[in-house]
Amino acid sequence: MLRERIQASNYSFLDKLRSIDYLLILLIIAIGSISVFAIYSTEGGKFSFYTKNHIIRLVVFFSLFLVLSFVRVSTWYKNAYLFYIVGLVLLITVLFFGISASGATRWINLYFLNLQPSELMKIAVIICFARYYHRIQSSDIQSYKFLIQPIILLIIPCYLVIQQPDLGTSILIAGSGIAIIWLAGLNIKYFVYSGLLLLVSLPFAISILKPYQKSRILTFFNPDRDPLGAGYQIIQSKIAIGSGGFFGKGYLKGTQSYLEFLPEKHTDFIFTLFSEEFGFLGSIILLFLYILLIYRIINVGLVSRSFFAKLYCFGFATAIFLYVFVNIAMVLGMLPIVGAPLPIMSYGGSSLLSIMLGLSIVMSCKIYNQEQISAY
Amino acid sequence: MLNRGRNIEKGRVITRRMFILAAAKILLFAGISSRLYNLQISDREKYEILSDKNRIREWKTPPQRGIIVDNFNKVLASNDRVFQLHLILDEINDFDVTIFKIKNLINLDQFEIKKLYKKKERLKPWDTLVVSDNLTWEQFSKINLYLHELEGAKPVLSTSRFYPYANDLVHIVGYVGDASPKDLEKPEIKENFVPGLKVGKYGIENSQEKMLIGNYGIKRYEVNASGKRISQIDYIKERQGNKVNLTIDIEIQKYAQELLKGKAGSICAMDIYTGEVVAMASSPTYDPNKFTHGINQKDWQEIRNNPLKPLINKSIAGLYSPGSTFKPLVALAALEYGTLDPNKTIRCKGHKHPYELYGVKYHCWKKEGHGYMKLRNAIKQSCDIYFYEMARLLGVDKLSIIAKRYGLGTNVLRDLYSDEKNGLVPDTKWKRRALEQSWYLGETVINGIGQGYIQTTPLQLCLMTAQIANGGYKIKPHIIKDESINYKDVINKIKLDQSNFPLHERNYLDDIKVEFYQRMYHKKSNINFVLDAMFGSTNEQYGTSYKSRYDDPKYQFAGKTGTSQVRRITDLDRELDLDTDQIEYKKRDHALYIAFAPYKDPRYAISVIIEHGGSGSKAAAPLASKLIKRIIDRHKLREQFNIGNTSLA
Structure with missing residues (x-):
């Protein structure tokens, strides 16, 4: 009976x-x-520009999330490739008409928002791949014919994003795409081989990096190499987090950020500020909230019937995990500084928009979890 | 059906792979958590320190120097209010512009501007540059008027060393100046130094640095990443240096300095029981206040090129042959060793028949001769012939034992003054060691009248006089009040011993070491003999300083004149017999005088030296006489003050 109602697609x-x-x-x-x-x-405890903007964005994008949650999952499925193409077009637009800031051209001016298409591309790749693998038979997955297409689909946006240059986002896009290929069941040997290949080609890869990217990587291995230059951010970030201790310095009392020792504190280093003020306890609680969020997204995948929904949810959960992990590991000095925002926490419209968009698709998977999606 | 089976298989694969991914995620999150644990719990302290280092910056505030006071707590070195101009470097955008504006306001010359740029290079960007540490009121008010146009400029009311008695004390108190790299090696300066702090360069200021310097204060500020001060967190107040209390009486010192005006020389005065130096004047002098902010070239050249050598502290760094002022000690030594009977008569026959030894002639100063002399008369009239013979009989080694015991040949104030000289009391051993020659008897002979190798400082002569005048007791000479000495006890102890008949537990004729406030003589009558002879020298007719005497027993003093040759006297000189003012200045004799007062119950010893002053009786004794009156007039005041003070302690 339930099934009939589903078939009829008439959820009340x-x-x-x-x-x-x-x-x-x-x-x-x-x-x-x-x-x-x-x-x-x-x-510094003043209600001004960033706070105001952030609240407005949260409210707007959260509402958007609620509304888009009711879009049928099949609609998302049908438009998945379109989504990818729009993302790609926007990335190309950036290449020609993008606006620059601090040496990178990443944004398109939409007047109410400087859109960063690479952020949208993170979601687009996941939804596109989810659709791609949804319809492929498990027997075909291992074949080169079906493997070469997603690789091309992945390389194009990654290349475009690296050109901006934005290594961090590019790695995150690649990571999410690879995660879905993994989930779809590609033989483990491919991952092992390509992993080895990556290791071998690392010296060449480094040689084509921009000087500032190289110095960031060198600095990662030895932050004291240039404590006032490239190593400054990571040293100050570690000092801020370490000096927070178990309970933290207290809200609005983080001296490292208040006295401007911390760079990029609203964006990439927001976790540092939080950790300085709320300490180990607060950091673990925040980490736990992210784990719960990832768990809930996975859970949606588990209860969904369609492969599209499963792949999408698991892929998106992995993407969220990657964002959180890369960002926190970066501010803790475990990874090089590559410029990756912390989902929801970091100030930045595009990042917030793409996360909310991604979450609304998850929610739509949940609402329409019994919906079957035909392969065609 | 097949399709369905495949689909189930595909779903299983996806779920399985999801769980593998989830396991990896948990692992990586665990890694993050352990890293957080490391940073925030294990290494928390390390990062807390680093964070404080980031945000807290310290500024040292200079301490005020301790004051120096005289015996009566009159301030001799104080800290005066001065107007300064500081530049806070981190508040300045364009240093060149600021300096240009300041230059026009207070008229800096090219040289001073160069110095400022050099100074700035050595400072950290958040330091303070002292543009001028002594502005005139006019300059200071000008700066204040245009302050809004001067970035980072800070007019400061500060303090700097001021010597109210300027010239009168420079040789005792010394002066301060900028610390040299060598000064900064001294631990007491190194530990307490703040840039711009003045340190002692000479005298008490230098040797008592540890007492005077004080401790700097610390102002802790919270600063932001660009070094801007946000708020003051902590202020540890600086501690002013300790007071240094001198034994000098500034009134007497001033008067002694006035007596020396226009002359080169020294006057020292000492309490014969307590060993307190009451005055220690050296002339000519200079103004120590000029050194505080760096002396200018013109003034410096003037001081340096003065032929009378104001930079030399003549009381302790000037070396003179004691001349006849040595005679009381020679007489004492001869009496102690029983070398000769004081009633022995020797005839002084004048220049025509001088004393002869191995063909060398030794003349008395008196052309026509003294005639028949006994020892008392020989001291009184300062007959050289008598002392030639006496010295010959005594021998230089015995004389040197007594001379050293009574304070010659070693510096008096120990390590207080870096330039204090030891002087020289020669003996045969010394000559063999230092000059690798054997001693000639002729040298003993001239040693008997305080000429030859012997060299003394005026303060040594003063100490020698004091230790004879107090009845032959060793005292501890000092110029800084010594809390460990109870003056009343010391005086009573010596006076009690004086009235007792001494028991001889030790052989005072040997070269023994005598403790402070212990007697140094072998026979008391010998001391008394010498004191009586000195009385004669001043208060009886034919005495060499008869003209300077006081008849009032309150002021009556006893002394001994001295005339120290600066070169060998030739037969031609004797023939010409010129008056002092007819001789070229550099060739004139030094005039010396030692005395103690009052004669009955003496309390003070004094020594006077006038370089190239001619004869002691004409040039030195009158000054001593005047000063003695002043000292005795102030004695009651001093006694009340000191005893009142010590009883409190």
Whole structure:
């Protein structure tokens, strides 16, 4: 009987409301609120530009998330490639009409927002790959014919993003794409081989890096190499986090950020500020919130019937994990500084928009979890 | 059906792979957590220190120097208010522009500007540059008027060393100046130094640095990443240096300095029981205040090129043959060793029949001769012939034992003054060691009248006089009040011993070491004999300083004149017999005088030296006489003050 209703695709509004993952919404609100407090603290406890903007964006994009959550998952499926193409077009637009800041050309001026297409591309790749592998038979997955297409689909945006240059986002896009290829069941040997290949080609890869990227990597291995230059950010970030101790210095009392020792504190280093003020305890709680968020997204995948939804949710969960991990590992000095925002926490419209968009697709998977999607 | 089976298989693969990924995620999150644990819990302290280092910057504030006071707590070296101009370097955008504006306001010359740029190079960007540490009121008010146009300029009311008695004390108190690299090696300066702090360069200022310098304060500020001060966190107040209390009486010192005006020489005065130096004047002098902010070239050349050598502290660094002022000690030594009977008569026959030894002639100063002399008369009239013979009989080694015991041949104030001289009391051993020659008897003979190798400082002569005048007791000479000495006890102890009949536990004729406040004589009557002879020298007719005497027993003093040759007297000189003012200045004799007062119950010893002053009786004794009156007039005041003070302690 239920099945009939599904086939008929006539969920009542009440059913939809009932299917919403409220815990997921609660988590988004929790992390969102924490981010408001953190941004407020970066401004030295003054309610001004960044805080205001961040709140507005949160409210707008959260509403957008709620609305888009009710879009049928099959609609997302149908438009997956379109989504990818739009992303690609925007990336090319950036190449020609992008606006620059501090040596990088990453944004398109949309007047109300400087859109960073590479952020949208992170989601586009996941949804595109989810659709691609949704329809491929498991027997065909191992064949080169079906492997070469996603690799090309992945290389194009990655290349475009590296050109901006934005190594961090490019790695994250590649990471999310590879994650889906892995989930779809490609033989493990491919991963081992390409991993080895990557290691071998690393010296060549480094040689084509921009000087500042090279210095960042060298600095990662030895931050004291240039404590006032390239190593400055990571040294100051570690000092801030370390001096926070177990309970932290207290809200609005983070001296490292308040006295401007921390660079990029609203964006990439927001975790540093949070960790300085709220200490080990606060950091672990925040980390736990992200783990819960990832768990809830995976859970949606588990209860979904379609491969598209499963692949998308697992892929998106992995992407969120990657963003969080790369960002935090970076500010803790475990990874080179590559420029990766912390999802929801970091100030930045495009990043927030893409996360909310991604989450709304997850929510739509949840609401329409019983929907079957035909392969064609 | 097949399709369905495949789909189930595909779903399983996806789920399995998801779980593998999830496991990896958990692992990586665990890695992050352990890293957080490391940073925030294990290494917390390290990062806390680093964070504080980041945000807290310290500025040292200079301490005020301790003051120096005289015996009566009159301030001899104080800290005066001065107007300074500082530049806070991190508040300046364009240093050149600021300096240009300042240059026009307070008229800096090219040389001073160059110095400022050099100074700035050595400073850190958040340091303070002292543009001028002594502005006139006019300059200071001008700066204040245009302050809004001067980036980073800070007019500061500060303090700097001021010597109210300027010239009168420079040889005792010394002066301060900028620290040299060598000064900064001294631990007491190194530990307490703040850029711009003045340190002692000479005298008490230098040797008592540890007492005077004080401790700097610390102002801790929270600063931001660009070094801007945000707030003051902490202020440890600086501690002013300790007071240094001298034994000098500034009134007497001033008067002694006034008596020496226009002359080159020294006057020293000492309490014969306590060993306190009451005055220690050296002439000519200079103004120590000029050194505080760096002396200008013209003034410096003037001081340096003065032929009377104001930079030399003549009381302790000037070496003179004691001349006849040595005679009381020679007489004492001869009496102690029983070399000759004081009633022995020797005839002084004048220049025509001088004393002869191995064909060398030794003349008395008196052309016509003294006639028949006994020892008392020989001291009183300062007959050289008598002392030639006496010295010959005594021998130089015995004389040197007594001379050293009474304070000659070693510096008096120990390590207080870096330039204090030891002088020289010769003996046969010394000559063999130092000159690798054997001693000639003729040298003993002239040693008997304080000529030859012997060299003394005025302060040594003063100490010698004091230790004879107090009845032959060793005292501890000092110029800084010594809290460990109870003056009342010391005086009573010596006076009690004086009235006792001494028991001889030790052989005072040997070269023994005598403790402070212990007697140094072998026979008390010998001391008394010498004191009586000195009385005669001043208060009886034919005495060499008879003209300078006081009849009032309150001021009555006893002394001994001396005339120290600066070169060998030739037969031609004797024939010409010129008056002092007819001789070229450099060739004139030094005039010396030693005395103690009052004669009955003496309390003070004094020594006077006038370089190239001619004869002691004409040039030195009158000055001593005047000063003695002043000292005795102030004695009661000093006694009340000191005893009142010590009883409090």
